[in-house]
Amino acid sequence: xxxxxxxxxxxxxxxxxxxxxxxxxxxxxxxxxxxxxxxxxxxxxxxxxxxxxxxxxxxxxxxxxxxxxxxxxxxxxxxxxxxxxxxxxxxxxxxxxxxxxxxxxxxxxxxxxxxxxxxxxxxxxxxxxxxxxxxxxxxxxxxxxxxxxxxxxxxxxxxxxxxxxxxxxxxxxxxxxxxxxxxxxxxxxxxxxxxxxxxxxxxxxxxxxxxxxxxxxxxxxxxxxxxxxxxxxxxxxxxxxxxxxxxxxxxxxxxxxxxxxxxxxxxxxxxxxxxxxxxxxxxxxxxxxxxxxxxxxxxxxxxxxxxxxxxxxxxxxxxxxxxxxxxxxxxxxxxxxxxxxxxxxxxxxxxxxxxxxxxxxxxxxxxxxxxxxxxxxxxxx
Amino acid sequence: xxxxxxxxxxxxxxxxxxxxxxxxxxxxxxxxxxxxxxxxxxxxxxxxxxxxxxxxxxxxxxxxxxxxxxxxxxxxxxxxxxxxxxxxxxxxxxxxxxxxxxxxxxxxxxxxxxxxxxxxxxxxxxxxxxxxxxxxxxxxxxxxxxxxxxxxxxxxxxxxxxxxxxxxxxxxxxxxxxxxxxxxxxxxxxxxxxxxxxxxxxxxxxxxxxxxxxxxxxxxxxxxxxxxxxxxxxxxxxxxxxxxxxxxxxxxxxxxxxxxxxxxxxxxxxxxxxxxxxxxxxxxxxxxxxxxxxxxxxxxxxxxxxxxxxxxxxxxxxxxxxxx
Ligand SMILES: Cc1cc2nc3c(=O)[nH]c(=O)nc-3n(C[C@H](O)[C@H](O)[C@H](O)COP(=O)(O)OP(=O)(O)OC[C@H]3O[C@@H](n4cnc5c(N)ncnc54)[C@H](O)[C@@H]3O)c2cc1C
Numbered sequence: 001x002x003x004x005x006x007x008x009x010x011x012x013x014x015x016x017x018x019x020x021x022x023x024x025x026x027x028x029x030x031x032x033x034x035x036x037x038x039x040x041x042x043x044x045x046x047x048x049x050x051x052x053x054x055x056x057x058x059x060x061x062x063x064x065x066x067x068x069x070x071x072x073x074x075x076x077x078x079x080x081x082x083x084x085x086x087x088x089x090x091x092x093x094x095x096x097x098x099x100x101x102x103x104x105x106x107x108x109x110x111x112x113x114x115x116x117x118x119x120x121x122x123x124x125x126x127x128x129x130x131x132x133x134x135x136x137x138x139x140x141x142x143x144x145x146x147x148x149x150x151x152x153x154x155x156x157x158x159x160x161x162x163x164x165x166x167x168x169x170x171x172x173x174x175x176x177x178x179x180x181x182x183x184x185x186x187x188x189x190x191x192x193x194x195x196x197x198x199x200x201x202x203x204x205x206x207x208x209x210x211x212x213x214x215x216x217x218x219x220x221x222x223x224x225x226x227x228x229x230x231x232x233x234x235x236x237x238x239x240x241x242x243x244x245x246x247x248x249x250x251x252x253x254x255x256x257x258x259x260x261x262x263x264x265x266x267x268x269x270x271x272x273x274x275x276x277x278x279x280x281x282x283x284x285x286x287x288x289x290x291x292x293x294x295x296x297x298x299x300x301x302x303x304x305x306x307x308x309x310x311x312x313x314x315x316x317x318x319x320x321x322x323x324x325x326x327x328x329x330x331x332x333x334x335x336x337x338x339x340x341x342x343x344x345x346x347x348x349x350x351x352x353x354x355x356x357x358x359x360x361x362x363x364x365x366x367x368x369x370x371x372x373x374x375x376x377x378x379x380x381x
Numbered sequence: 382x383x384x385x386x387x388x389x390x391x392x393x394x395x396x397x398x399x400x401x402x403x404x405x406x407x408x409x410x411x412x413x414x415x416x417x418x419x420x421x422x423x424x425x426x427x428x429x430x431x432x433x434x435x436x437x438x439x440x441x442x443x444x445x446x447x448x449x450x451x452x453x454x455x456x457x458x459x460x461x462x463x464x465x466x467x468x469x470x471x472x473x474x475x476x477x478x479x480x481x482x483x484x485x486x487x488x489x490x491x492x493x494x495x496x497x498x499x500x501x502x503x504x505x506x507x508x509x510x511x512x513x514x515x516x517x518x519x520x521x522x523x524x525x526x527x528x529x530x531x532x533x534x535x536x537x538x539x540x541x542x543x544x545x546x547x548x549x550x551x552x553x554x555x556x557x558x559x560x561x562x563x564x565x566x567x568x569x570x571x572x573x574x575x576x577x578x579x580x581x582x583x584x585x586x587x588x589x590x591x592x593x594x595x596x597x598x599x600x601x602x603x604x605x606x607x608x609x610x611x612x613x614x615x616x617x618x619x620x621x622x623x624x625x626x627x628x629x630x631x632x633x634x635x636x637x638x639x640x641x642x643x644x645x646x647x648x649x650x651x652x653x654x655x656x657x658x659x660x661x662x663x664x665x666x667x668x669x670x671x672x673x674x675x676x677x678x679x680x681x682x683x684x685x686x687x688x689x690x691x692x693x694x695x696x697x698x699x700x701x702x703x704x705x
Contacts, residue, residue: 133668135604158669203674205683207545211669274696324661331686335694336509339549339687341541350543354672356665363614363665379613 003296005074012067013074019051020082029085031347033208038122038164041088045119055093055117062109063117069299076253081260091160092116092123096169099187099240103228111224112189124162124192126170126214127237129155134364136171137182137234141216143172150174150226152190152219158358162212163201167191171233178231185233189225196220206341206350241312241360250319252292255326258348259288262330269333280329287322294318310372313365320355320362327352384634386454394454396431401462407677413465414545418517421465428464429497437472437575439479442491447476449575453582453637460586460656460688463680465546467502467514469579469692474501474522477572481530486559490520504552505569508576508692511540515550522559523552524569531556544683574645576692578636581645581652584688585633588626588656591663591681595619598667609666618662625655646693646701653689653698660685 005013029044030037048054049063057072058064067075087093097116100109115121132139141154156170168190175184192199196219201209228236266281294315302308327349331338340346356362370376386394404427409420428434436452438444446452452472459468475494478486493499499519502512506526515521515536523531533556540549596619599610609615629651636648660682664671671678689695 128669133604135606138604205672205674205679206543207674276699277696331690332694332696336511336690338690339509339511339542339544339547341543346543353661353664354669357668357672361665361668363612366614 003293005070009070009074012071013078016053016075016078017082019053020078020084023047024082024084028083031208032086032088032161033163033204033210035164038088038161041085042119042122044085045087045089045117045122049118054089054119055097055113058097058113058117062113069302073251073253073295073299076251077256078253080251080253080257083257088122088161089116089119091125091165092121095125095240096123096189099169099227099236102239103187103236108224108227121167122161122165124159124165124168124212126156126159126162126168126190128158130157134361137185139171139173139185141170141172142176143174143186143188143221145174146220149220149222150186150188152196152216152221154216156214156216158202158211159214160211160358162192162199162214163209165192168214169227171237174230174233182234184231185237186230187227187233187236188221189227190216190219190221194219205353206347250315250323252288252295255288255291255319255322258323258326259285262326262333265330265333277329277332280325280332284322284326284329287325291315291318291322310368313360313368314373316359317356317362317365317369320352320359323352323355384631386450386634390451390454393431393451394458397428397433397455397458398461400427400431401458401464404462406462406464407680410463410465410546410680413517414548416516416548418466421517424464425466425468425500426497428459428468434471434475434497435495437475437479438491438495442479442487442495444475444491444495447479449578449640450634450637453578453633456579456582457586457589457633460583460588461590463587463590463684467500467518469576469583470502470513471500471518472579473505473572473576474503474520476575477503477505477522477524477530477568480568480571481560481564482568483560493519502550503572503576505573505576506566507570507573507697509690510551511549512537512552513550513691514548515552516548521552521556523556524565524572528561528563528566528569529558530560530565530569532559542687544687546680546684547687573692574640574642577649577698578633578640578645580688580692581629581633581636581649584649584652584656584685585626585629587681587685587688588622588629588652588659591656591659591678591685592619592622592626594678594681595622595659595663595666602668615666618666622655622659622662625651625658629655642701643704646698649693650695650698650702654695657685657689 029040032038032041045054052063052065055064056067056075059066100112127136129139129141141156143150143152152172171185171187173184174186178184196217198215200213202211202213204210262281262284327345330345331349337343371378404424409424413421432445433455435445436448437446439447471494475491478490494501501520501522502515502518503522504510504512505524512521521533523533533553535553537550537552540551542549599615600608602609632648632651636644663678664682667678670676
């Protein structure tokens with residue numbers, strides 16, 4: 001057992017650090033949930049892509065560096081430590097791309113991945129529906145067979161970044177007569193600007209149009225945009241939720257960097273007599289370290305051919321709770337200044353509050369942990 | 382001993398509750414956040430009509446008070462309804478001036494504050510340095526660390542709050558000097574305690590509103606073919622929310638009776654934390670729809686955290702509790 005990186009990995013780290021040092025914008029980009037910020041973040045993706053840093057773990061033929069999971073984690077550490085911008089392409093890169101690697105045709109990969117890596121096409125996830133949140137399998141949007149493809153009807157909602165994104169991926173009911181709700185579903189990709197699509201941005205708690213409702217009225221999807229076999233949508237979709245809950249959505253690098261910022265804030269503004277607050281700062285530092293080490297153990301297992309299964313639910317509950325605790329500690333340190341919306345911690349705090357909801361609510365994750373990892377009986381659901 | 386509100390006190394709270402229930406408070410809150418004070422002012426004047434602001438003003442200056450218990454019960458209703466504006470600050474300004482005991486200043490300001498014809502914002506040592514809604518009020522008071530009471534001519538520099546319905550201002554340093562000296566500092570201490578008490582009351586009301594809305598939602602939202610309120614994880618969070626609020630309530634009543642620094646701090650601490658926890662629960666159990674500004678729930682969600690910290694953060698209140 002050891003935690004050392006090889007000289008090659010350290011060289012990779014140094015290369016990433018140098019690149020980030022000379023490219024990360026000196027001033028933070030405007031929020032990516034605004035039109036202006038979205039464009040700025042898209043330009044940042046293009047810059048990253050120019051030197052093949054936008055999707056380091058992808059094969060070189062698609063614009064990546066073929067980095068293994070160890071290198072990817074090292075890159076993420078450097079990325080967040082450098083204070084680099086949030087990733088506008090995240091949905092595509094962390095959710096759709098792994099699905100494509102596992103289930104798409106070579107033609108689809110060649111067509112979709114390069115423009116995703118460059119930020120030219122930004123993807124939105126169209127899974128949830130108004131009546132189908134936690135019970136996603138109950139979804140009712142349909143894809144109806146037509147010549148050369150499918151016609152989409154129905155409504156999707158909470159689609160992050162869809163207000164400004166280009167394309168979306170989602171699951172649709174293709175066989176309403178299937179005996180079980182999660183049968184007869186099909187996974188496909190569609191254009192957010194295609195005829196028949198209406199995008200209605202929804203204001204998040206801070207008023208920014210960070211997600212949107214999609215109304216679909218006979219939207220044509222060619223057969224070439226169906227991922228995997230029709231009717232297999234549920235199985236295909238579920239193979240990516242592990243990515244969403246697990247590593248790729250929230251790598252430890254992000255929390256290590258945040259814990260570091262919090263420690264600095266404590267040293268600048270903390271009252272040494274307030275040991276309760278000091279203890280929470282310490283807990284945040286230890287929490288980031290625990291998440292990092294848990295991740296290294298998981299990555300080592302993964303490197304030896306293991307799969308990320310229900311363990312990803314442990315990740316999800318941990319990071320989402322951790323994120324809230326860390327931000328609340330920062331707000332408490334700021335005292336009356338915590339209320340200022342312009343403060344560096346206000347927006348990320350508000351966003352942290354959504355962590356226990358998206359990517360599968362923590363109530364559902366705890367059920368999964370209890371049933372699949374502890375073997376407890378299945379509850380009424 | 383009878384540690385329960387009297388019939389009259391309950392009646393007063395009920396009156397406010399039905400008045401506010403009939404008013405379109407969410408619309409007034411949204412307008413207030415957009416800088417349109419008209420609907421909020423109309424709400425204020427109907428509140429003033431019930432004698433609300435007069436409860437903080439002594440009878441000698443056209444008030445009905447001071448009646449901290451009635452005021453605290455009333456402020457629970459203001460929190461429940463989500464009333465916008467510097468309600469706490471207006472009452473605290475009245476308490477400050479009354480406590481100062483300066484005849485000329487009392488005559489100048491208190492009758493207007495009592496009738497609701499005037500409104501006020503105030504910053505005090507030990508509270509936030511930012512004045513709430515300084516653009517919307519008649520008077521802007523500041524007590525400096527050095528014990529000077531000043532009246533500012535303008536609102537100062539605007540700053541935005543994480544709750545758009547709370548508009549913050551950095552008070553200008555100058556302004557008319559109204560009084561100075563140790564009696565100002567002492568009066569500011571009294572006003573701070575009242576502000577803390579009434580904020581605690583508001584927090585309790587905010588928490589109750591969040592809980593009530595979430596209980597309703599949990600009965601009606603179905604997933605997996607059943608109302609989500611039937612899932613034990615949902616039930617337990619709601620039960621815990623009720624527990625925290627019900628144990629904050631007696632602390633609030635005791636604080637209104639004694640107005641002792643320790644009782645007031647205990648009330649503010651528990652009510653503030655209970656309201657914020659209620660907000661987190663409400664958000665979680667509403668799922669994504671709770672995370673939108675479109676749902677009225679957001680008006681209370683965004684208020685909970687700033688109110689928890691206003692007029693004494695939990696950490697400051699804890700220090701007060703153990704200071705003896
Ligand atoms: C910021 C944000 C971004 C999002 N981005 C996207 C996106 O890009 N694409 C997309 O498709 N979706 C997205 N979502 C939607 C997200 O996936 C859903 O919010 C989530 O699946 C929960 O569904 P719901 O909101 O309908 O809540 P509901 O399913 O209605 O749940 C409400 C409450 O009931 C609880 N509950 C439900 N069932 C059970 C049970 N069996 N046992 C115990 N408790 C239960 C839940 O845990 C929750 O607390 C986003 C959501 C947020 C908040």
